[in-house]
Amino acid sequence: MFSLADRRLYLCVGMRDDMAEFLPAVITGGIDIVQLREKVLPFSEQRATALLMATICQEFGVPFIVNDNPELALEVRADGVHVGQDDLSVTAVRDLMGPEAIIGLSTHEPEEFTGGLATSATYLSAGPISATPTKPGRAGVGLNYAVESTQRANRPVYVTGGVTEHNIGGYVHSGLRHFVVVRAITEAPDPGNAARLLRTALDAALSAVTI
DSSP states (O other), rough: OOTTTTEEEEEOOOTTTHHHHHHHHHHHHOEEEEEEEOOOSSSHHHHHHHHHHHHHHHTTTEEEEEEEOHHHHHHTTTTEEOOOTTTSSSHHHHHHOTTTSSEEEEEEHHHHHHHHSSSSEEEEEEESSSSSSSSSTTTOOHHHHHHHHHHSSOOOOESSSOTTTTHHHHHHHTTTTEESSSSSHHOOHHHHHHHHHHHHHHHHHTTSSSS
């Protein structure tokens, strides 16, 4: 079973034609947990890519998570599933995936976070800190919610919403330690280099604080 305590850069990525090149490049650059998050295409069209991602992640020793779908996760032998507030419950996913699976739960307000702490979720996410196109229609929750959630937690809390190489240092100094990244890498001309720049900024900030 993977420990997530020191896995600080969590990439969420949708389907890509270049996944066979993209994923090794960003993992080598510093991404240490990966989620397939595809909200448009049906699961039947995700299987081949999910299997490819699972294989690559296994080769690099990086956890591979599937968004929303335990059935797909089990089929491709993913390491876990991430669910939202309106998806299958953490308890139901745990029953399907087993005690060793990584299960993540999204939260957007204190009551949801409190509820998440009462579940067997391996980690929680908090955010988005600021509004982001990856979560259309959802307002930003602000930095305070993310920081307060991290302080309350007894497990990793991955913060979401516009994390970049330019702001991650400030987030670390605010007390945050685990980060979800999407556009800063998936929309970069050179994703591998973008991952390296983000990792360098994160490690520099961590070295300046007491972890």
